[in-house]
Amino acid sequence: xxxxxxxxxxxxxxxxxxxxxxxxxxxxxxxxxxxxxxxxxxxxxxxxxxxxxxxxxxxxxxxxxxxxxxxxxxxxxxxxxxxxxxxxxxxxxxxxxxxxxxxxxxxxxxxxxxxxxxxxxxxxxxxxxxxxxxxxxxxxxxxxxxxxxxxxxxxxxxxxxxxxxxxxxxxxxxxxxxxxxxxxxxxxxxxxxxxxxxxxxxxxxxxxxxxxxxxxxxxxxxxxxxxxxxxxxxxxxxxxxxxxxxxxxxxxxxxxxxxxxxxxxxxxxxxxxxxxxxxxxxxxxxxxxxxxxxxxxxxxxxxxxxxxxxxxxxxxxxxxxxxxxxxxxxxxxxxxxxxxxxxxxxxxxxxxxxxxxxxxxxxxxxxxxxxxxxxxxxxxxxxxxxxxxxxxxxxxxxxxxxxxxxxxxxxxxxxxxxxxxxxxxxxxxxxxxxxxxxxxxxxxxxxxxxx
Numbered sequence: 001x002x003x004x005x006x007x008x009x010x011x012x013x014x015x016x017x018x019x020x021x022x023x024x025x026x027x028x029x030x031x032x033x034x035x036x037x038x039x040x041x042x043x044x045x046x047x048x049x050x051x052x053x054x055x056x057x058x059x060x061x062x063x064x065x066x067x068x069x070x071x072x073x074x075x076x077x078x079x080x081x082x083x084x085x086x087x088x089x090x091x092x093x094x095x096x097x098x099x100x101x102x103x104x105x106x107x108x109x110x111x112x113x114x115x116x117x118x119x120x121x122x123x124x125x126x127x128x129x130x131x132x133x134x135x136x137x138x139x140x141x142x143x144x145x146x147x148x149x150x151x152x153x154x155x156x157x158x159x160x161x162x163x164x165x166x167x168x169x170x171x172x173x174x175x176x177x178x179x180x181x182x183x184x185x186x187x188x189x190x191x192x193x194x195x196x197x198x199x200x201x202x203x204x205x206x207x208x209x210x211x212x213x214x215x216x217x218x219x220x221x222x223x224x225x226x227x228x229x230x231x232x233x234x235x236x237x238x239x240x241x242x243x244x245x246x247x248x249x250x251x252x253x254x255x256x257x258x259x260x261x262x263x264x265x266x267x268x269x270x271x272x273x274x275x276x277x278x279x280x281x282x283x284x285x286x287x288x289x290x291x292x293x294x295x296x297x298x299x300x301x302x303x304x305x306x307x308x309x310x311x312x313x314x315x316x317x318x319x320x321x322x323x324x325x326x327x328x329x330x331x332x333x334x335x336x337x338x339x340x341x342x343x344x345x346x347x348x349x350x351x352x353x354x355x356x357x358x359x360x361x362x363x364x365x366x367x368x369x370x371x372x373x374x375x376x377x378x379x380x381x382x383x384x385x386x387x388x389x390x391x392x393x394x395x396x397x398x399x400x401x402x403x404x405x406x407x408x409x410x411x412x413x414x415x416x417x418x419x420x421x422x423x424x425x426x427x428x429x430x431x432x433x434x435x436x437x438x439x440x441x442x443x444x445x446x447x448x449x450x451x
Contacts, residue, residue: 001160002061002082004068005089006033006047009077024173028075028197030165031204036068041086041162044111046093048086048162075200086162087154102155103129112150116143128154171201171212171268180219180260184252187216187261191248194266195241202274208237211269214248222259230255235297237272243297250302317391318409319360319447355387355415357425357448364445367426374426374444376418385414386428413447423450 008025029047033040036058039050051064058064067073069080081092088102091109105128107113107120113131119142125131131139132151140148152158175190191214202209215229230251232244300308309325316322367374374380389411410430417423425448 001050001084001156002052002055003084003086003089003160004049004051004065005081005083005086005093006049006078007045007080007093009079011077024175024197025076027173028200029078031167031197031200032075033068034165034167034204036064038164040165042165043086043090043162046090048090050086050160075197085154085156086160087150091154103127103132107131110150110154112147116147119143167201167204171198171266173197173267174263174265176263177261180262182257182260184255184257185249187214187252187264188245188249190264191252191266192245194264195245195248198244198266198268199239199241202239202271205271206274207271208239208274209244209268209271210234210237212244213267213269215265215267216257216261217263217265218257218259218261224258226259228255228257228261231269233269237274239274247297250298317389319356320362320364355384355413357423358451359449360425361447361449364427364447367444367446369441369444372441374416374428376416376421376424376426376446378418378420380416380418380424380426383415383417383423386412387414388412389427390430415450421449424448425450 006029008029026042026047030040030042033047033049037049037051037054039053041048049068051061055061055064058067065082069078071077079093081089081098083089083092083102085102087110088105091105092098092100094106094109097105097109107117107126107128110128113120120126120131123134125134128151132155136148149158153160173194175194177190181187181190194214198209198212211231211233213229213231215227218224218226218228220226230248232247232251234244238244296308307327309327312324312326314321314324367376369375370379389409391409411427412430413425413427415423416426424446426444426446429443429445
């Protein structure tokens, strides 16, 4: 058997100066160690790993140790030691004992011998080997059987058993803030630490998060509520804690704290098994940038869900009435229940979409005429057309529907070029419309622009 002992350095246990530091150092280190072996236990101020069964999977003991102790990947700076038993590895964490043989280790490194150090020193026993040389019956009678059992375990003569660390089914980590936080955006510093630990938990559990809640506990001495929370739900399962961090930042900006905050807690509400992004072995097949659900979530968090509009086609041939925009109160629910929704804008286009402009004006603008030809502002050259539109003839001009733009439309559309304005989409009203006089020239309108 081969054991590795890890011990966080003092600066890792002090209030962090970096937002990348984990909220709970011991939990983060334990979860990190579970990537390399399922046999991880905490004993006092050290974390113990039995790695003999996992060495081959990592290419040998040396490569496993290099991966485990990579400084740019560890959740916190640590010091480490190795040994044939867990207690030898833990004892060698003491300064200057990294290569000390087991018989030469001081008794002060054996927890069961600490209450008897003075008596043992009077007997001339200060090392493990010296205690082991004493008669076992006398040691058991004088100091009790637990000391002998610990010595046997340390020297490999007894079972090396520990309560193994298990990864929790639900992520639920609390954080005590180093100082009172009076504004909600300032909570993001502590929330980032919780999110870093959440990312490690998701990787180990091979899961993606759909919903989580950030709770905070406020100063109970104030005559206000003592708790608050912020609920986040994602439209699609995600492991991207950077996206969750951006959502939290937007939501916290809109939150007002009635009292200073002392504690934070992050808990997952819903997770699902993790699935791959794609089935390709090529790196260029990976999607770049934010997905559509992530974009909707960020916009909804920043501007409010009511500011998101959903395109709805209308059964009408008039370009200005082919579509309508409706408030999308819950973009998350829309994407989650309808994965085929990938289009946010467009038109109910006729058979020739190339004839339609890129931008459609909300209200057609009437064009000036020179000798019956339209100007915008210079004379226009007609390139294509006419494309005739004749619809709404069943609506009476005096009907109520005519007041909201539902009047009959008798138009001839053209693609025109302007030396100043570029390509334009214009139309000419037909002379047989009721409002047109017998000797009146047809009116021209600008209705769209081509990019």
